[in-house]
Amino acid sequence: MKPQEIRVALFSGNYNYVRDGANQALNRLAEYLLRQGVNLRxxxxxxDEPAFEPTGDLVSVPSFPIPGRGEYRFAFNLSKGVRDDLEAFKPNIVHISSPDFVAAKAVSWARDHDIPAIASVHTRFETYLQYYHMDFLEPVLQSWLRRLYGRCEALLVPAPSTADVLxxxxxxxxIQIWARGVDRGQFNPERRDMEWRRGLGIGDDEMAIAFLxxxxxxxxxxxxxxxxxxLEKKGVAHRVLVIGEGPARGxxxxxxxxxxVFVGHQEGPDLARALASADVFLNPSITETFGNVTLEAMACELPVVAIAATxxxxxVTPGQTGLVxxxxxxxxxxxxxIAYQNDPAMRAAHGAAGLAKAKTMDWDSINSVVLDAYANAIRAREKVNA
Incomplete structure (x- = not known):
């Protein structure tokens, strides 16, 4: 199947209004698909003022601010205008990337029109509940996700560990693996800037631990x-470098x-400079399905300390590119x-191994997996209908 024959309706809960790893991956995918000649909406x-300009044609769906987290919006309905737009566009595949009510309605729309739907999984939303003392709802959310994803022809996930959990x-x-790449023109060890770091008051002999x-x-x-x-209680010399912004900063x-040291929200070369100027990256999150920030740190030649999670x-290969x-x-x-603080040679070796792995993560070859998944799903549906 030629890319020009594929017409994708891509549904996202946050395509560009707040910048995060998931929507940056989707926009990069959109750029790749459009470059291949795919029709995309x-x-x-x-x-009114999104974090960045969207890639491709973007149609607004009805939504409202999420209570307590007003920077995010909840899509709740496929309005008549959106349905009319879908009918006019005539997609031959629907791709959902956020498990919300609109995604469920989009899958129903696809089934009603006898076209395939696939889902990409970017975040383990069920794990968020524990941070808001709502763990008791996790079985309910898992059941809802199971019904939604079970109605899709396939799931695209960024890592084998995530596939195993699902x-x-x-x-x-x-389930197919759609990994993530890293822009090595942006994230690389050459971005390290000791003068910038000294300007923040971080000494050359202090181990800077980054949060991103x-x-x-x-x-x-x-x-x-x-x-x-x-570390504080044990008297271990270190400094914390926080890169990012958000409602829990206080x-x-x-x-x-x-x-x-809090440097706030950074973008482009400034972001890469801040990350590369640290010495170790500490990722405490269990909610990611991939961990774009981990790969970005590896591309900057930082060893990673992280929670063993999807x-x-x-x-991260323990003992080679980091420690978990x-x-x-x-x-x-x-x-x-502490081990990295006491052994700078191990820190350097693990950072170098992480950089070597990051160099294998090419965006175009990674995104070609999604294009193949579209074509396979469309062909499979055509065979069923033949």
Whole structure:
């Protein structure tokens, strides 16, 4: 099947209004698909001043701000205008990337029109509940996700470890790996800037431990701060470098040492400079299905200390590109950081191994997997209807 024969209706819960790893991956996919000649139309909530310009044609779907997290919006309906737009566009495949009500309605629309639907899984939303003391709802959410994903022809997930979890949960039997790449023109060791770092008051002999991402509780801020607290109590020399912004910044500032450096939201070369100027990357999150920030750190030649979780387990090779600890093992996480502090040679070796792995993550070859998945799903449906 030629790319020009493929017409994709892509549904996203956040295509460009708040910048995150998931929507940047989707926009990069859109750029690749359009470059191959695929017909693409994107459906997502929109705002007047988005974080960045969207790639491709974007149609706004009805949505409202999520209570307590007003920067995000919840898509709740396929309005008549959106349905009319879909009818006029005539997609031959629907791709959902966020498990919300509009995604469920989009899958129903696809089934009503006898076209295939596939889903890409970017975040393990069910794991968010524990950060908001709503763990009791996790079985309900898993059941809802199981019904949604079970109605799709296939799931696209970024890492084998994520695929294993989804199979165990009974989400879908047909799972393919759509990994993530890294822009090595942006993220590379040459971005390291010791003068910039000195300007922040971080000494050359201090081990700078980086946090990178939206400053929200579901990124494991409590685990990060508790790990740093152990270092403080043990008198281990270090500095914390926080790269990012978010609604929980005040909480994070209160729970980190007074000399922690917050550089706020960074983009482009400034982001790469900040990350490459650290010495170790600490990723405390268990919610990612891949961990774009982990790969970006590896591309900057930083060793990684992380929780053993989906995504991380497929990126970080313990003892080679970083060190991992089971969820909840704060002392072990701190021990890994202490090991890097005591052994700069190991720190350098693990960073170099991470860089070597990052060099194998090419975006075009990775995104070609999605194009193949579209073509396979369309052909399979055509055979059924023949």
């Amino acid at each position: 994107v459906y997502s909530p929109t705002v 199979r165990e949960q009974g989400m879908n039997d047909k 991402g939206r400053i929200v509780m579901e990124k494991g801020l409590d685990v990060f701060s508790e790990t740093i607290e152990v 909480w994070f500032e209160e729970h980190l040492p007074d000399n922690a 995504g991380t387990n497929s990126l 600890a089971p969820p909840g093992e704060i002392e072990q996480l701190a021990g890994h950081l």
